[in-house]
Amino acid sequence: MMRRKLVAGNWKMNGLVKDCAFPKALSEALNAEPRCDVLLCPPATLLSAMSATKPDWLKLGGQDCAAQTSGAHTGDVSAVMLADLGCTHVIVGHSERRSDHGETNETVKLKTAAALDAGLIPILCVGETLDERESGQAEDVVVRQLLASLPACDADRIVIAYEPVWAIGTGRTATPEDAQAMHAAIRSAWPGRDADVLRIVYGGSMNPANAEALLAQTDIDGGLVGGASLKPQNFARIIQSAR
Numbered sequence: 001m002m003r004r005k006l007v008a009g010n011w012k013m014n015g016l017v018k019d020c021a022f023p024k025a026l027s028e029a030l031n032a033e034p035r036c037d038v039l040l041c042p043p044a045t046l047l048s049a050m051s052a053t054k055p056d057w058l059k060l061g062g063q064d065c066a067a068q069t070s071g072a073h074t075g076d077v078s079a080v081m082l083a084d085l086g087c088t089h090v091i092v093g094h095s096e097r098r099s100d101h102g103e104t105n106e107t108v109k110l111k112t113a114a115a116l117d118a119g120l121i122p123i124l125c126v127g128e129t130l131d132e133r134e135s136g137q138a139e140d141v142v143v144r145q146l147l148a149s150l151p152a153c154d155a156d157r158i159v160i161a162y163e164p165v166w167a168i169g170t171g172r173t174a175t176p177e178d179a180q181a182m183h184a185a186i187r188s189a190w191p192g193r194d195a196d197v198l199r200i201v202y203g204g205s206m207n208p209a210n211a212e213a214l215l216a217q218t219d220i221d222g223g224l225v226g227g228a229s230l231k232p233q234n235f236a237r238i239i240q241s242a243r
């Protein structure tokens with residue numbers, strides 16, 4: 001099964017209006033249209049401006065969405081609002097949302113369902129802590145987290161991001177072999193019969209130096225890139241390593 005790779009940038013809480021020049025700089029750094037899907041998830045404040053100026057091949061996504069569609073939820077942004085701005089994807093259940101905002105698997109499941117209802121492709125994040133890995137429970141923890149956060153869904157309507165918590169922003173990456181083993185475990189745990197079309201991307205200190213080896217693994221269908229997506233040159237080199 002050939003799954004088209006997806007390289008996504010998660011800017012987290014970084015980026016000001018001046019950074020809307022990023023898509024142009026990225027196009028220049030790439031030189032040619034990418035051979036994989038490329039997604040950028042800037043902060044919600046920049047989505048409208050970027051949506052107006054981005055090239056067609058660059059997809060836009062939110063970093064989170066509310067579980068509800070609209071109403072009295074001060075400060076929240078709904079999946080419908082993201083779709084309205086031209087977003088095609090939204091990250092849900094990132095470990096920073098789980099820890100900063102106390103999001104549970106149940107919350108993440110509702111948000112994932114809201115994204116699907118709005119016609120967005122959720123990028124559902126799962127990952128173990130260092131303690132969980134060192135005590136040999138990583139695969140069990142991740143599979144349990146996935147099944148508890150996943151609403152009924154076809155595999156071609158969702159992306160799973162495996163992001164080991166200990167690898168996020170630490171400069172410490174999972175080895176290609178460990179990441180491959182986890183991605184294979186996620187694929188075997190997929191509850192539907194369509195697991196072969198499920199895209200599973202890796203996140204956690206992915207950079208231009210380690211991307212190629214990670215992306216060459218059979219079950220690694222792309223990357224969710226934090227820090228290295230902030231500079232057009234770095235992000236372009238990761239995109240170029242995805243074939």
Ligand SMILES: O=C(CO)COP(=O)(O)O
Pocket residue numbers: 010094163167168169170171203204205206224225226227228
């Ligand atoms: O959390 C991440 C992407 O969602 C990964 O962040 P870093 O690439 O900065 O480690």
